[in-house]
Amino acid sequence: MFRIIIxxxxxxxxxxxxxxxxxSKYINMKYSYLSFTMIFVLGFLTVYQIIKWNNEGNHKxxxxxxxxxxxxxxxxxxxxxxxxVVYGLLLFPLVTGTFLPIAxxxxxxxxxxxxxxxxxxxxxDQYANHQILRPNTSLYYGSxxxxxxxxxxxxxxxxxxxxxxxxxxxxxALETIYNYPGNFSNKQVSIEGFVYxxxxxxxxxxxxxxxxxxxxxxxxGVFGMMVxxxxxxxxxxxxxxxxxGTLSTIYYQPFKQTIPYLKVxxxxxxxxxxxxxxxxxx
Amino acid sequence: MISQSFLQLNTIFISILIEAIPFVVIGVFxxxxxxxxxxxxxxxxxxxxxxxxxxxMGTCMGALFPACECGIVPITxxxxxxxxxxxxxxxxxxxxxxxxxxxxxxxxxxxxxxxQMVIYRCGLAIVVSIFVGIMVSFIxxxxxxxxxxxxxxxxxxxxxxxxxxxxxxxxxxxxSKPTILAKIKGTFDHAIDEFFSVGKYxxxxxxxxxxxxxxxxxxxxxxxxxxxxMAILVMIVLAFIMSLCxxxxxxxxxxxxxxxxxxxxxxxxxFGAMVDIKNLIMMLSTFKKRFVVTLIFLITxxxxxxxxxxx
Numbered sequence: 001m002f003r004i005i006i007x008x009x010x011x012x013x014x015x016x017x018x019x020x021x022x023x024s025k026y027i028n029m030k031y032s033y034l035s036f037t038m039i040f041v042l043g044f045l046t047v048y049q050i051i052k053w054n055n056e057g058n059h060k061x062x063x064x065x066x067x068x069x070x071x072x073x074x075x076x077x078x079x080x081x082x083x084x085v086v087y088g089l090l091l092f093p094l095v096t097g098t099f100l101p102i103a104x105x106x107x108x109x110x111x112x113x114x115x116x117x118x119x120x121x122x123x124x125d126q127y128a129n130h131q132i133l134r135p136n137t138s139l140y141y142g143s144x145x146x147x148x149x150x151x152x153x154x155x156x157x158x159x160x161x162x163x164x165x166x167x168x169x170x171x172x173a174l175e176t177i178y179n180y181p182g183n184f185s186n187k188q189v190s191i192e193g194f195v196y197x198x199x200x201x202x203x204x205x206x207x208x209x210x211x212x213x214x215x216x217x218x219x220x221g222v223f224g225m226m227v228x229x230x231x232x233x234x235x236x237x238x239x240x241x242x243x244x245g246t247l248s249t250i251y252y253q254p255f256k257q258t259i260p261y262l263k264v265x266x267x268x269x270x271x272x273x274x275x276x277x278x279x280x281x282x
Numbered sequence: 283m284i285s286q287s288f289l290q291l292n293t294i295f296i297s298i299l300i301e302a303i304p305f306v307v308i309g310v311f312x313x314x315x316x317x318x319x320x321x322x323x324x325x326x327x328x329x330x331x332x333x334x335x336x337x338x339m340g341t342c343m344g345a346l347f348p349a350c351e352c353g354i355v356p357i358t359x360x361x362x363x364x365x366x367x368x369x370x371x372x373x374x375x376x377x378x379x380x381x382x383x384x385x386x387x388x389x390x391x392x393x394x395x396x397x398q399m400v401i402y403r404c405g406l407a408i409v410v411s412i413f414v415g416i417m418v419s420f421i422x423x424x425x426x427x428x429x430x431x432x433x434x435x436x437x438x439x440x441x442x443x444x445x446x447x448x449x450x451x452x453x454x455x456x457x458s459k460p461t462i463l464a465k466i467k468g469t470f471d472h473a474i475d476e477f478f479s480v481g482k483y484x485x486x487x488x489x490x491x492x493x494x495x496x497x498x499x500x501x502x503x504x505x506x507x508x509x510x511x512m513a514i515l516v517m518i519v520l521a522f523i524m525s526l527c528x529x530x531x532x533x534x535x536x537x538x539x540x541x542x543x544x545x546x547x548x549x550x551x552x553f554g555a556m557v558d559i560k561n562l563i564m565m566l567s568t569f570k571k572r573f574v575v576t577l578i579f580l581i582t583x584x585x586x587x588x589x590x591x592x593x
Contacts, residue, residue, distance in 0.1 A: 003478060010303070018301070026297040034304040041307055045477075048470055092489075097296045103289035109496075214533040217297035219526050220497065221534065233550045280533065 002087045010093040011042040016098065017167070022024050025102045027216040028279045104276050105211045107237035110222055154180055157248060162188035170278040171212050174223055175253050181260040189262055192246040192270060193224045195235045203232040205261075212278045220277065226252070226261040243267040255256050287496055295492035301527060302352050302488065302560070306480055307354025307473075313360040314472035319463045322365045329370055335413035340370035341408060344377030350528045351379040352484060355564040356476050360492075362425050372577065373415030379528040379555040380407040389551065392532035394522055399532070402548040410552060410584045417580050426573040445525055483567045487560030491525035492558070498523065513546035515590045518582065522562075523553030528555035549589035556581050 014035050017023040023032055037263065153176045159162055163184070165173055177184050193208030201207075207226035227243050228250075247263035252259045294302055302426065330336045358375040362368055379385065388399055393399040397415070460468070506512050531554050535547045542550075557578055565574050 003474065006478075007474075014300075023300070025349070026300050031301075035300055038304050038307065045474055049474060052471070086478070086482050090478070091484050093299055093485055094298060096292045097299075100284065100289060100292050103286065103293040105290065105293075108286065109290055215527060215555070216301040217532050218294050218301070218492065218524070219531070 001053065002083065004046060004093070006087065006090045007042055007046040007049055009091065009098075011039060011046055011144060013094055013097050014039045014042065022102060024275060025217075028213045030279065031215060037211065046136075077101070088213070097212055103178065104272070105220055106194060107209075109211075110196060110209070149216065154183060156189070158183045162190070165189065166190045167275060167278060168230060168281070170210060171280055174225070177225075177238065177260055181247070181258075182248045184260070186246050188244065189247045190242065191227070191262060192240065192242040192273070192275075194272075195237055195239045195241060196222075196224075197237060201226070204229040206233070208236065208243060210276065210278045212280060214280050221280070226250070226259065227264050227267075229259055229264050229267065240265055240270045240272050242270050284337050286519060289388050291492050291496040293488050294495055298488040298492060298525070298560075299485065302350075302484060305353040306356075306484055307477065307528070310355050310473045310476040310480060311469070312347070312353075313356040313476055314469045316364065317472050318469045323550045325361070325364050326560075329366060331366070333369060333419040334416065335421065336367050336370040337373045337412055340373030340415060340428075341381070341411045344379075345496070346379040346410065347374075347378050347382065349500045350385075351558065351561045352527075352564060354378045354560055355568060356480050359427070359568045361569075362427055362551075367419070368425050369415045369419035372418050374410045376556050376581070377407055377412035380404060380552065385528050386553070389532040392536040399544065399547065399551070402544060403532075405550045406418070406548055406552045406585065406588045406592070407555070410556070410581060410590055413584045414577065414580045418577070421576065422573060426570050427568065428570060433588075439445060454471055469482040479567070483564045487525065487558075487563040491559045492524070494523045510543065510545060510590070513542045514549045514586055517542060517546040517550035518553045520586065521550045522558050524554065525558035526554060526562050531555065544593040545589045545591075548592050549585050551584045551589075553581065556585075 017026065018032075018036055018039065023029070023035060027035065054225055080251045153172060157169070157173045157176045158180070163173060163177075177189070191208055193210045196207040196209050205226060205228050208227050210220045211220040211254055212223045213220045227241075227245070229243075243262060244266045245266045249258045250261050250265050252261075329339055344354075354375050358371050361374065363373040381404055386404065389400045389403055392398065506516050507553075521531070524534070529552060535550050538547060538550070561592070562574070562578070564578075569577075592593075
């Protein structure tokens with residue numbers, strides 16, 4: 001009985017997420033076929049369990065059935081308190097998943113989860129992570145294929161004089177910029193992201209970030225760029241901005257290295273995009 | 283009101299579940315299929331008697347199953363119940379999540395289409411699973427499944443000395459070969475049973491993992507990793523806490539390349555795919571506590587020592 005409810009609940013949860021499109025707020029849609037298939041598999045198991053339950057109702061030999069079949073698990077839920085724990089535990093995600101609003105990862109997560117971020121604000125740490133802003137740079141330049149891939153990306157993104165970062169090219173194009181900042185210098189770049197303040201930034205500087213998702217929210221990391229405004233600005237963390245300007249490089253003390261940044265000429269506050277995350281497509 | 287951080291915790295929690303459930307369902311179906319269709323005799327004919335050969339065999343079998351670390355626990359449990367030697371099954375469990383095409387491809391792509399990390403990762407995984415398998419074969423003589431499972435299994439074996447069983451809900455004790463239909467039906471029954479059995483541990487593990495992700499400042503952990511030894515240890519702890527799927531962890535590892543060398547990253551990639559919070563809790567549900575503790579100790583030791591030789 002409880003099993004039917006739980007199986008149905010999971011079927012419903014997957015169905016609900018796919019119908020409303022909310023699934024993209026949990027996982028990279030590249031893998032959505034897996035959870036989509038689950039609607040049917042779990043749906044089938046629900047129906048199967050209903051039929052089984054009905055049949056069992058007609059034969060009252062359940063204890064016998066357990067021993068005879070060596071059902072290793074069917075007796076796990078044999079006492080009422082075990083039932084409460086087991087089924088309660090499984091019902092919990094169904095309830096919270098269905099009824100609680102979906103949170104969006106924001107600067108709070110960057111701070112809490114942000115193993116990449118403590119180092120930004122920490123001048124003394126010479127092992128500061130240089131990776132945060134730079135998706136997928138390689139220390140292993142030995143590979144010819146990697147070079148080839150970079151070269152083709154480079155051609156694609158640096159061919160024109162202006163580069164507009166959108167949902168699709170965000171991660172790849174950003175990676176190319178970080179690999180070859182020289183090829184992009186003085187080019188027009190337009191980037192959108194949420195505001196994050198690092199400690200050692202000036203009043204007219206801030207970071208624009210987006211979370212990049214590989215598989216699911218649990219493995220999300222943050223990617224973006226430093227932007228430099230012609231005047232002091234007072235945006236709060238998590239406000240979304242689209243900024244456009246010329247790309248240049250700057251020596252950034254906390255990283256002890258030169259990083260690309262955007263000398264902003266035009267910018268505007270924008271609404272949080274319908275899909276705040278950037279997904280890894282390859 | 284529910285706090286924003288709890289909502290974020292919940293979002294991470296649900297997302298881990300959505301990501302893991304398909305793989306767990308595949309795992310329980312494979313396990314149920316083995317239960318119903320593959321006999322102990324068939325398995326014992328395939329698996330060598332020699333302990334070294336059978337550990338190697340287990341590692342190779344792991345390469346055939348595209349299972350991740352949570353899907354593979356029920357399969358391993360099933361193999362042990364089918365009288366596959368424990369050390370062979372453990373080698374299978376450790377190699378499975380790493381030595382498979384999907385994970386190898388993900389690792390290759392994540393590290394900028396380079397084979398170097400793939401070779402490190404697979405190499406260390408093979409070494410660890412063989413080493414741990416052999417150690418297990420010397421330390422543990424019995425199957426180390428939890429007692430209550432043992433007892434049930436015993437009852438079950440007393441009843442049936444032939445392989446498998448059929449679900450005769452009509453309770454005619456016909457000790458004839460079950461029909462295909464009955465076997466298929468039995469496969470579904472077992473899959474559902476196991477889904478519930480494994481599911482509760484998955485939910486529990488996913489919840490702990492998402493809590494740690496939300497509330498523990500992993501960033502402070504990283505500041506300890508300034509020597510090679512410490513870097514490896516930090517990455518092992520991080521892999522455990524993050525509880526990433528072995529198909530996604532390579533991308534996360536690649537984002538640490540600026541901070542850590544290949545040795546620490548390899549440790550992260552190998553350890554995380556073998557042990558993490560969610561599959562630890564699943565293992566504890568299956569195996570005896572002493573065994574799981576010993577197993578994790580052996581894995582940690584061999585991953586650590588192995589990683590020291592890299593880079």
